[in-house]
Amino acid sequence: MVVGEELRSLWRRFPTGLAVVTVDVEGERLGLTVGSLVSLSLEPPLVGFAVNRTAALHELLRRAGRFVANLLAADQGDLAQHFARGVPPIAIWQGISVRDADGPPKLEGALGWIECRLAGEHAAGDHTFFVGEVLEVEHGPPDTRPLLRVDQSYRAL
Numbered sequence: 811m812v813v814g815e816e817l818r819s820l821w822r823r824f825p826t827g828l829a830v831v832t833v834d835v836e837g838e839r840l841g842l843t844v845g846s847l848v849s850l851s852l853e854p855p856l857v858g859f860a861v862n863r864t865a866a867l868h869e870l871l872r873r874a875g876r877f878v879a880n881l882l883a884a885d886q887g888d889l890a891q892h893f894a895r896g897v898p899p900i901a902i903w904q905g906i907s908v909r910d911a912d913g914p915p916k917l918e919g920a921l922g923w924i925e926c927r928l929a930g931e932h933a934a935g936d937h938t939f940f941v942g943e944v945l946e947v948e949h950g951p952p953d954t955r956p957l958l959r960v961d962q963s964y965r966a967l
């Protein structure tokens with residue numbers, strides 16, 4: 811039996827890129843910082859990430875059936891913190907620049923954006939692993955650097 815704290819402390823030493831997954835359900839918009847986003851397949855193009863079953867995004871994502879994975883840039887540590895903090899819904903978009911008027915919000919200044927249709931989900935303990943089929947990919951400026959999380963701090967590559 812793996813001790814949770816031991817596992818958590820090892821994962822903290824293992825660097826991950828960060829993304830904010832955003833959804834829009836009839837104008838109700840939400841975002842969540844995730845370190846679990848992975849590329850799963852190119853044919854067809856699939857991505858996946860895990861969401862805590864208690865997270866506010868969990869049910870909204872199911873209802874939305876669509877999401878954008880905003881891959882964060884090196885200078886977006888504040889955004890990663892913002893969308894990890896459980897900000898009350900009324901304040902969540904205050905002062906946040908988004909690119910598109912319709913659909914899941916695209917955060918300004920990101921490394922890139924992956925727009926997906928929800929294609930499946932798998933129970934994974936206290937999380938659900940969601941799979942998305944990629945509909946659209948967009949790159950930020952080529953000189954944009956990614957944001958990393960390691961040793962409980964945000965780092966630029």
Ligand SMILES: Cc1cc2nc3c(=O)[nH]c(=O)nc-3n(C[C@H](O)[C@H](O)[C@H](O)COP(=O)(O)O)c2cc1C
Pocket residue numbers: 828842843844845846847859860861862864865866867890893894895896897937959
């Ligand atoms: C670096 C980092 C990575 C995270 N990765 C995930 C993740 O992959 N899945 C997840 O459900 N929560 C992840 N979280 C936690 C959520 O962002 C968030 O803090 C938590 O779910 C509270 O949100 P809630 O108020 O909507 O419940 C991460 C937090 C941080 C700071």
